[in-house]
Amino acid sequence: MAIKIDGTALANQVNETTLNRVVEMSKRGRVPGLAVVLVGNDHASQIYVQNKERTAKKLGIHSEVIRLPESTTQRELLDQVNELNMAPAIDGILVQFPLPAHLDEVEVTRTILPEKDVDGFHPDNLGRLFEGDHGSFPVACTPQGIMTMLESVKTPLKGQNAVVVGRSKIVGRPMSALLLRADATVTIAHRYTPADVLPVYTRNADILIVATGIYHLITADMVKPGATVIDVGMDRDPDGKLAGDVDYFEVEKKVRAISPVPGGVGPMTIATLMKQTVDLAEWHEER
């Protein structure tokens, strides 16, 4: 039976450390601050933002959620980001994605100051990651959370074959850079990888990270025995229940370790966000 990588339990551990750091900071008269900007009415985004706000409050992090209407213009959004760039109480700024289609995510990302870019999406931070820099800078929260999950089950990375399915800005691209920085041999598969070729890659993966949004794309015949599998999918099964990109109950029979959905990567994304808010606050404190 595979090890279940319990993201909820691990997130609780990470949050406990973050809470202790916040307590220490508050003794020095400093409170870390996180601002989340949510534009429009996307139902899933509203839930994720609520969870972020709730967790921040629990950990003693000052949290501001700015809810803007669907009709917000690019100019209005950039002005809002610039205002937060200047706000002394805010250490980390996150604009929740996806944005409504009329807004330009790239320009928004580039407007957030790199030193407040708690999501790690700014080209300066992403560039440092791709350079292989091991210094202290924010990294996309889902991939960074996944690295903590891999470490929690002592997954060897150096020289191992890692396959990332999906090349999004939020998961696939930064994930591949983190694995490469950890000396894995990295392959990225994506929507243009032919369906009959995908299993050739996935069957060779010692570490398989799947972030496609396709319900049960990965079946047991597509994984290598003994692999470590991380499921980033947030899909719905035929009954409408939350499920992942990996057929968990079949795949777990074959692999060494696997993360579930829900209760895997999702909670770790939020815990990593909180940790990185405190990292930035400590960094700002030193300036």
Ligand SMILES: Nc1nc2c(c(=O)[nH]1)N[C@@H](CN(C=O)c1ccc(C(=O)N[C@@H](CCC(=O)O)C(=O)O)cc1)CN2
């Ligand atoms: N600016 C960003 N936007 C988005 C990011 C991001 O990292 N930065 N990631 C995703 C959404 N996301 C965080 O924002 C996120 C998704 C899911 C979860 C989570 O805890 N999922 C739970 C299930 C929740 C449910 O019941 O629906 C789980 O997996 O157990 C947290 C954060 C896209 N946008």
